[in-house]
Amino acid sequence: MDALTSLSRFFRPVQPRFREGGADVVYQELAPDALLSGYLCCYWQLESVRPLSSPFLYNAVADGCIDLFFDMDQPEENFVMGFSSGYTSFALENSFRYAGIRFFPGAFPLLYNIKASELTNQCQYISAVTPRAYQALKDLMTNPSGIAGIRSQLDQYFKKLVFSKEASIDLRFAESLGTILQAGGIVNIEKDISASVSPRHLRRLFDFYVGAAPKEFNKIVRFQKLLGGNITRDSLKKDKLYYDAGYYDQSHFIRDFKALYGIPPLKALAP
Numbered sequence: 001m002d003a004l005t006s007l008s009r010f011f012r013p014v015q016p017r018f019r020e021g022g023a024d025v026v027y028q029e030l031a032p033d034a035l036l037s038g039y040l041c042c043y044w045q046l047e048s049v050r051p052l053s054s055p056f057l058y059n060a061v062a063d064g065c066i067d068l069f070f071d072m073d074q075p076e077e078n079f080v081m082g083f084s085s086g087y088t089s090f091a092l093e094n095s096f097r098y099a100g101i102r103f104f105p106g107a108f109p110l111l112y113n114i115k116a117s118e119l120t121n122q123c124q125y126i127s128a129v130t131p132r133a134y135q136a137l138k139d140l141m142t143n144p145s146g147i148a149g150i151r152s153q154l155d156q157y158f159k160k161l162v163f164s165k166e167a168s169i170d171l172r173f174a175e176s177l178g179t180i181l182q183a184g185g186i187v188n189i190e191k192d193i194s195a196s197v198s199p200r201h202l203r204r205l206f207d208f209y210v211g212a213a214p215k216e217f218n219k220i221v222r223f224q225k226l227l228g229g230n231i232t233r234d235s236l237k238k239d240k241l242y243y244d245a246g247y248y249d250q251s252h253f254i255r256d257f258k259a260l261y262g263i264p265p266l267k268a269l270a271p
Helices: 003-010 107-112 131-138 146-164 171-182 199-209 214-227 233-239 250-261
Strands: 025-030 040-048 056-060 066-071 078-081 088-092 097-103 123-125
Touching: 003 171, 025 146, 040 146, 066 107, 066 131, 078 131, 097 107, 097 146, 107 199, 131 146, 171 199, 171 214, 199 214, 214 250
Parallel strands: none
Antiparallel strands: 025 040, 040 097, 056 088, 066 078, 066 097, 078 123
8 A cells, every 4th residue: 555545544634614705605625536545635616606795815724735726717827835834815806716636745746746845835836836737737627517527537637647656755754754643743753753764854855745844744733633623612611622632731722723723713613
């Protein structure tokens, strides 16, 4: 079994549903073919159902992944979003229809031989980063039926890419990634990562495959693990789950949550 595929069961990055747009804005995710597990987290679509009365501000929370995304009505407007160390705000128009592809950590650099750190905290045109992906995907993404209508074509494209890739994942990186993901980000990087790789080389591996230092990626995995655990305002106050997630205290948790989500937890979470 491929190293990334075997690790994918430990990490399910979350982009929370939002309330700001109400019923007039829809975000949905679709799973790719099972053979792509470990390479693609999901295909996604964000669209306005009808024109809004004002522009829409969309906050994407930090999830440790790299995304390709397209304006479905203007396919030349297509971007790659690298690893983000915090939440990212996108100011959208009154009417919009975007679709994207979210990659499992390590997969995009492996498939396209692009150093992830060159994309960190940046949003660039796909054509400038990897013309190969731009040419292959541009026509596919021009489809009135949206992401659901082109999922099978995207699956075919990525399966061909995965099975024809020339390089395999560095096993020292895969082992270190696995340690972090299986522990849900509650890892002491210096003590818990395998002694088979030096700290300096581990940093170089994470620069290439993730786009961040192991400690920074570890922090986001911890945040995502908590976010995906059905945490609510009430459970946060009652059970103080942030201690189980490895946070030192409440202020540490609130500070990290706001930096990675965009708003404080008591405002973001359901009752």
